[in-house]
Amino acid sequence: xxxxxxxxxxxxxxxxxxxxxxxxxxxxxxxVMLFGALFSSLVLLRSSxxxxxxxxxxxxxxxxxxxxxxxxxxxxxxVLAWANLRLGDFKWGRIWLGVTLACGFGFMIIKAxxxxxxxxxxxxxxxxxxxxxxxxxxxxxxxHVIGGMIVxxxxxxxxxxxxxxxxxxxxxxxxxxxxxxxxxxxxxxxLFPILYLL
Amino acid sequence: MGQKRQIRVGSQWxxxxxxxxxxxxxxxxxxxxxxxxxxxxxxxxxxxxSTDHKWIGVQYGFTALCFLMFGFTLMLLMRWQLAFPSxxxxxxxxxxxxxxxxxxxxxxxxxxxxxxxxxxxxxVFLGIVPLAVGAFGNYLVPLQIGAPDMAFPKLNxxxxxxxxxxxxxxxxSFTLPGGAANSGWTSYPPLSIIATQGQNMWLLGMVxxxxxxxxxxxxxxxxxxxxxxxxxxxMRMPFFVWAQLVTSxxxxxxxxxxxxxxxxxxxxxxxxxxxxxxxxxxxxxRVLEIAGGGNPLLWQHLFWFLAHPEVYVLILPAMGIVAExxxxxxxxxxxxxRSLVFATIFLGFxxxxxxxxxxxxxxxxxxxxxxxxxxxxxxxxxSVIILTALIISLWGGSIxxxxxxxxxxAFLPMFGIGGLTGLPLGLAAADIHLHDTYYVIGHFHYVVAxxxxxxxxxxxYYWFPKVTGKMLNEKLGKLHFVGSIIFINGVFFPMxxxxxxxxxxRLYDGGAQYAHxxxxxxxxxxMSVSAxxxxxxxxxxxxNFFWSIFKGARATSNPWQATTLEWAATTSPPLAxxxxxxxxxxxxxxxxxxxxxxxxxxxxxxxxxxxxQPPAVVTPAVLPLGA
Numbered sequence: 022x023x024x025x026x027x028x029x030x031x032x033x034x035x036x037x038x039x040x041x042x043x044x045x046x047x048x049x050x051x052x053v054m055l056f057g058a059l060f061s062s063l064v065l066l067r068s069s070x071x072x073x074x075x076x077x078x079x080x081x082x083x084x085x086x087x088x089x090x091x092x093x094x095x096x097x098x099x100v101l102a103w104a105n106l107r108l109g110d111f112k113w114g115r116i117w118l119g120v121t122l123a124c125g126f127g128f129m130i131i132k133a134x135x136x137x138x139x140x141x142x143x144x145x146x147x148x149x150x151x152x153x154x155x156x157x158x159x160x161x162x163x164x165h166v167i168g169g170m171i172v173x174x175x176x177x178x179x180x181x182x183x184x185x186x187x188x189x190x191x192x193x194x195x196x197x198x199x200x201x202x203x204x205x206x207x208x209x210x211x212l213f214p215i216l217y218l219l
Numbered sequence: 220m221g222q223k224r225q226i227r228v229g230s231q232w233x234x235x236x237x238x239x240x241x242x243x244x245x246x247x248x249x250x251x252x253x254x255x256x257x258x259x260x261x262x263x264x265x266x267x268x269s270t271d272h273k274w275i276g277v278q279y280g281f282t283a284l285c286f287l288m289f290g291f292t293l294m295l296l297m298r299w300q301l302a303f304p305s306x307x308x309x310x311x312x313x314x315x316x317x318x319x320x321x322x323x324x325x326x327x328x329x330x331x332x333x334x335x336x337x338x339x340x341x342x343v344f345l346g347i348v349p350l351a352v353g354a355f356g357n358y359l360v361p362l363q364i365g366a367p368d369m370a371f372p373k374l375n376x377x378x379x380x381x382x383x384x385x386x387x388x389x390x391x392s393f394t395l396p397g398g399a400a401n402s403g404w405t406s407y408p409p410l411s412i413i414a415t416q417g418q419n420m421w422l423l424g425m426v427x428x429x430x431x432x433x434x435x436x437x438x439x440x441x442x443x444x445x446x447x448x449x450x451x452x453x454m455r456m457p458f459f460v461w462a463q464l465v466t467s468x469x470x471x472x473x474x475x476x477x478x479x480x481x482x483x484x485x486x487x488x489x490x491x492x493x494x495x496x497x498x499x500x501x502x503x504x505r506v507l508e509i510a511g512g513g514n515p516l517l518w519q520h521l522f523w524f525l526a527h528p529e530v531y532v533l534i535l536p537a538m539g540i541v542a543e544x545x546x547x548x549x550x551x552x553x554x555x556x557r558s559l560v561f562a563t564i565f566l567g568f569x570x571x572x573x574x575x576x577x578x579x580x581x582x583x584x585x586x587x588x589x590x591x592x593x594x595x596x597x598x599x600x601x602s603v604i605i606l607t608a609l610i611i612s613l614w615g616g617s618i619x620x621x622x623x624x625x626x627x628x629a630f631l632p633m634f635g636i637g638g639l640t641g642l643p644l645g646l647a648a649a650d651i652h653l654h655d656t657y658y659v660i661g662h663f664h665y666v667v668a669x670x671x672x673x674x675x676x677x678x679x680y681y682w683f684p685k686v687t688g689k690m691l692n693e694k695l696g697k698l699h700f701v702g703s704i705i706f707i708n709g710v711f712f713p714m715x716x717x718x719x720x721x722x723x724x725r726l727y728d729g730g731a732q733y734a735h736x737x738x739x740x741x742x743x744x745x746m747s748v749s750a751x752x753x754x755x756x757x758x759x760x761x762x763n764f765f766w767s768i769f770k771g772a773r774a775t776s777n778p779w780q781a782t783t784l785e786w787a788a789t790t791s792p793p794l795a796x797x798x799x800x801x802x803x804x805x806x807x808x809x810x811x812x813x814x815x816x817x818x819x820x821x822x823x824x825x826x827x828x829x830x831x832q833p834p835a836v837v838t839p840a841v842l843p844l845g846a
Contacts, residue, residue, distance in 0.1 A: 040370040058476035147491035149510045
């Protein structure tokens with residue numbers, strides 16, 4: 022017996038939200054606290070260190086700039102995917118989801134190249150606290166990117182069956198994943214200047 | 220003036236309309252069961268990977284009670300060592316402990332440290348929080364707000380199983396070489412970073428438990444905001460639901476920093492980073508070969524940023540339960556419902572800005588100390604408001620002294636002692652003397668053990684009929700209560716005496732080596748014996764619990780004559796799926812007891828229509844008897 026939970030698809034009139042959307046906003050609030058703690062730790066460690074390397078001297082700024090654009094582009098494409106689905110265009114919605122997923126891949130490949138170069142220069146998390154925070158923060162961010170990619174892959178592949186029977190719910194899922202994806206993007210927009218430029 | 224006449228139905232005395240409802244609900248269940256038979260549900264999906272919030276609540280409750288018992292046992296072992304330092308543990312118990320932990324039955328200091336760390340971890344993260352939030356919250360919140368289930372049933376199942384995995388990892392860590400985590404439940408670095416492997420398992424377990432709590436808290440908040448029944452406005456929600464809502468926000472926002480800290484500590488241990496490791500650390504005469512430059516205090520900040528709100532996660536659901544039980548058994552509305560709600564919300568906010576009062580001894584500086592002692596004094600105001608409102612609620616009530624009420628009443632002074640003894644700890648000057656003594660242990664155990672755990676017992680006795688359809692035995696319940704309240708005070712009160720005398724709380728021998736501890740040392744035996752007797756006092760409860768499930772007196776749908784939806788609008792136990800045969804509509808606040816001018820009964824359920832009027836009489840002919 023499939024249990025009917027109210028407001029899974031349509032918004033509750035007095036709150037104006039459907040359950041999933043409120044859920045993802047709350048989840049993102051907890052993510053803000055997670056990354057907030059990491060950024061605070063970075064500030065504390067850096068301010069108490071006698072010398073702290075300047076990110077631009079050690080890290081690959083051009084590569085990271087490229088990555089920033091890749092990730093911002095993917096935020097645009099995920100909105101395009103959602104907008105097309107809202108208009109009932111499944112084909113283009115799916116294509117834009119595919120582009121978003123590809124951007125995620127691109128980001129991770131560039132990240133892997135960056136990591137590889139660092140490792141080959143004997144720069145590991147244990148080298149110093151600059152690299153420790155660099156690996157930890159970009160690593161956790163990378164895990165978030167991978168998490169988002171898994172969901173996109175699901176929505177493009179097996180999850181797409183839902184479109185036929187419950188197009189609204191499918192569109193909602195894309196919207197929720199998109200909100201998460203924007204957050205992941207936003208974290209990077211903070212990470213990039215703080216780690217690479219300052 | 221209508222007489223409150225009762226009729227006998229089975230073994231229960233009921234008001235006529237109550238009997239009416241019992242009959243119609245019985246028919247409804249019969250019909251529903253016939254219906255259920257067609258949709259045969261597999262054993263695994265029904266009992267193991269269930270998505271029904273009620274069964275998940277039961278799973279949480281049972282697991283958490285087992286962990287509470289286990290954590291309690293660890294402490295009983297420690298109390299042996301404190302009462303009889305370095306004497307062999309009696310053979311029948313010693314045979315369970317390996318030679319690596321207690322050669323010849325004599326407990327090693329390393330093992331004592333493991334017991335201490337794991338007692339704290341298990342009690343807080345695997346016992347009380349899952350019981351208060353996972354079990355009571357899961358079972359009751361959807362019922363009390365008139366929802367068919369939680370907003371995300373599958374996520375709910377995932378929360379339980381993440382919790383279970385976290386629990387298994389914690390238990391498994393005892394079998395590792397070097398045993399379980401042994402750096403205290405706070406896991407302060409650098410000690411925790413150079414500790415044995417068990418610490419890795421502790422961190423891994425914590426990540427699972429934190430993830431479980433995060434998913435659960437999202438689920439609770441969405442459920443409470445989105446799935447309230449028609450007419451269930453925020454100010455008509457039972458106080459218990461408010462307590463759960465604020466608790467969920469605390470879990471949601473306070474846990475992630477600990478997750479971040481756990482990741483960093485894990486990296487410090489596994490990848491040789493130095494987030495928490497200062498430069499030039501010398502261990503066993505050798506300088507540690509690490510990059511250094513880290514900050515051990517950073518861990519303390521991140522840890523207590525979680526762990527102070529966590530204290531309120533432990534206490535708020537307990538206050539919620541006590542409020543429900545008190546309103547029901549005084550047969551009058553809670554005093555100051557609105558002030559209770561706003562005090563709880565304020566408490567939630569303030570709990571995020573008091574964490575460093577756990578760190579007065581770290582030398583943060585007087586400015587920071589002054590800030591945190593000010594916020595700490597401020598946070599005592601809402602706590603006092605809540606306690607005062609609950610005490611004034613008793614005023615003028617004709618109190619029913621049943622077992623849940625006894626536990627709820629005992630909560631008030633016990634929590635009062637716990638709260639008031641906390642004030643000197645919140646002031647930096649007094650804290651410098653008292654910190655790291657048994658005084659602190661006494662203080663927070665008064666809040667959590669005779670405070671929260673008593674409230675949990677009140678909740679178990681109160682809602683047992685809802686979950687099982689059977690009443691718990693009152694005589695055994697009262698025996699349980701009397702034994703518990705005497706011995707639990709025997710365990711914790713002497714700790715204040717020892718603490719004021721300056722006995723450190725981390726000593727393996729309970730202070731036997733210290734001259735200043737000698738005058739109060741004799742209390743160790745007294746406390747230990749009280750602890751073991753406290754175990755004996757739990758036996759009536761355990762017997763009662765299992766006996767009543769099978770042989771207890773049948774409960775009617777509303778045995779306590781309560782007003783809230785979980786009693787008034789459903790059967791006990793509720794229907795298999797969806798909770799309500801028809802969705803309740805809420806017409807009034809949660810505590811309409813002894814409504815003036817309404818003489819039929821002394822309670823007016825939330826879902827019955829007609830302002831202050833007796834519900835419309837349904838004649839038996841309407842029922843589809845024999846139809």
